[in-house]
Amino acid sequence: MTTIIETKKKVQLEIDGKTVLAPEGATILEAARAVGVRIPTLCYHEALSPIGSCRVCVVEVEGVDRPATACNTQALDGMRVVTRSERLFNLRREVIRMILAHHPLNCSPCPKNGDCELQDIAYEYDLAPNDFGSYSIKTEEYPWKEFSTPILDYHPRRCVLCGRCVKVCKEIRGLGAITMAGPGALASIQPALADPESPSRCVSCGECMRVCPVNAIEERMGGGKGKPWETEKTATTCAYCGVGCSLELNVVNGKVVGVTTDDAAGVNKGRLCSKGRFGYAFIHSGERLGKPLMRNEKGELEETTWTKALTKVAREFRRTLAEHGPDSIAGLSSARCTNEENYLFQRFIRQAIGSNNVDHCARL
């Protein structure tokens, strides 16, 4: 945990009539959040430095003509800020209307429907699909543009050009695998041209997908469909490397269909690598073993029952024990199994077999 040394001076300002003491350097948005004043945002993301592209967060600062964007304007001593007014409401509504003018609004086929930051804000500002000539989410989508990795699809129509994905790739990943290119509203996110050996190549971590406020970046080979309200999330720990990232398995109808994260949880604070985020399909692989197997007279492995399989194992262990003693049996436990299973396994070898011949593959 980083200790932040509070040497910074405080500034005092007023937001919607409330007095706020904020550390020097804080933005108006941070100061407002500290006293529970909500300013709507779209491009802003807590894990990233401010982008300032969408203008949804406009506020009025006394003495300043043009409304300021709260997410990237510094809070200054003596400032008087208003976050709610008819003028601001109309301004924000106009900004969102511009975004929605080229974002398809037939939300029902969209998997993000119900968990979409754009949908929420459109609802808040009373904008409905029939305010625009709406696009169909499917037919207008093709052809897709090639993204920076073959495992993600990018949908330019859905993209609201907030710039979060570009920022996250640069700030958190330390890469710059994607950029925004093209004129104004016709801009899109494109892979940055990089040599395949350069450290700024895409590593398929999916961080861009994680921070996208809409559904513009999607897993191409995702685990299946499921709407947010039918998805159950189970918090668990990644099964791959020793970092032990926290993640949530998203389950629909008894099937894992995706992985999400909690920005506040664990050692990774919402971040994952490609294995953690996309390495779940094996769970439902058709090649999983579903029944015990035992070698038959012909020497082939054949399905059997648990009772037969386990009785055979216990009998063979007993026989070997009787004929050759405990040190003629050995067990390999697993660095992939849980603590509880490893504990029980070594207890089995030490107690039931009576040998210390137990190890796991940490050495490999």
Add this chain to the structure above:
Amino acid sequence: MTNSIAEIEEADVIVITGTNTTENHPIIAQRIKRAVERRDARLVVADPRRIDLVEQANYWLRQKPGTDVAWLNGIMHWIIKNNLHDKEYIDERCEGFEELAREVESYTPEQVESITGIPASDLIAVAELIGKSDKTTFLYAMGITQHVTGTDAVKSVANLAMLTGNVGRRGTGVNPLRGQNNVQGACDMGALPSSLPGYASVADDSARRKIAAVWGVDSLPSKPGLTVTEMMPAILKGEIRALYVMGENPALSDANITHIEEALDKVDFLVVQDIFLTETAARADVVLPGASWAEKDGTFTNTERRAQRVRAAVQPLGSCYPDWRIIQRLFQLMGFSADYASPEQIFNEIRRVVPSYAGISYSRLEKGGIQWPCPDIDHPGTEFLHAEGFKRGKGLMTAIPYKPAAELTDDEYPMILTTGRIQYHYHTGTMTRRCPSLETLAPEATLEINPSDAERIGVSDGDMVKVSSRRGKISLRARVSGMVEKGVVFTTFHFSEAPVNRLTNDALDPVAKIPELKVCAVRVEKG
């Protein structure tokens, strides 16, 4: 790790060696990059390959594979010679300094350059940097340990850390990065031939008595058992007759697998518990289908000693059972009682047996992971070890001479092969290769080869090559790349189609019994 992942961002100097962190521990690599970019920490990379982090590094020491002890001794030589070591710290907390100082005396920068290929001036600059900085953290992984001299290299890292007072303080430490999710936990739980749960030696009578009392038995075996790398030869010698393998795939992951296959075929009785019919399970007499990670409850302990919950998200597939249930059933069939109703009950027994876990409970873990040692329920857990001094009294510095790798190149096998991982796959690929996304990103093994070697052999990027060693032969596609130095080739062990462990050497480090997976002599041909 003696210290925590988050503390990496507090170090002034970060030394990483034998770990392509960007590929193996991406989330840690991000922390390193951030420390460099935002806090201006100095980064030293010691690696034979031009790994991604080299781009960010202030110094890149490109040692010849297998020469880690030599360059580490060289750094210590310079530090001691120039009085940059932390004398007060050494006096107070360490022993063995005199012997160490005598040993490293001959490792002059020029001498080290001739062994390792690291320019003397770079070695001196890094020695000065570490010697003069307040906090240095040392991160390493299998690139250091998978050599016949692996234990030596780990001790050398510890020597250097103690010499410069970099153990027992925030933002410092000797920090092995664990490759597999629960290596730390498996070791803590005593899945080791010479230690009981909690690391007491099996030869320690009072520790054995204490555990025997909890398990309700009169005595436990005191003779150390065999390591995984000793079990296979023991099978071939007829000493081991039955083998129980849970969730491991030695037929692909171990060195010199031709040897392993022979052993697995020879053993009288092989039982394998896994979720797929792995190369190992295919040779079993009985295969028991376990539940996958998404189907079971329990805990994992990460590389910074943090115990964290694993929770079942879906029901076990078919008639699979979680591994703990299968072992419990076998216990009963062998005539013992093992009555646990849940993993939590097993965990509560662990808390009684392993003192450093005593204060960790499932209900506390609901609020997030806890780092051991955590001796009681009010203890917050421990971010970094040895704050109050070393467990054994004084930190032991050991004099370690450099020894060359077990297998050297010759005319027949003129190149060095080193092995490792890529970030899209895990271990032998049993899980990741069944995930379409990850398989798309890396569908096949490739052999990284330096452009000049490629030209000499007459292969271009994407051509098939044959790689042979004294033990076997594989074919795979060449990837011509400046990542590796001339004379060195690199590949991964994730792919059963090109099982690199047909080639690797099963010569063992005499103490840790780790095979020399990182260095073996090979010949590369077009074809």
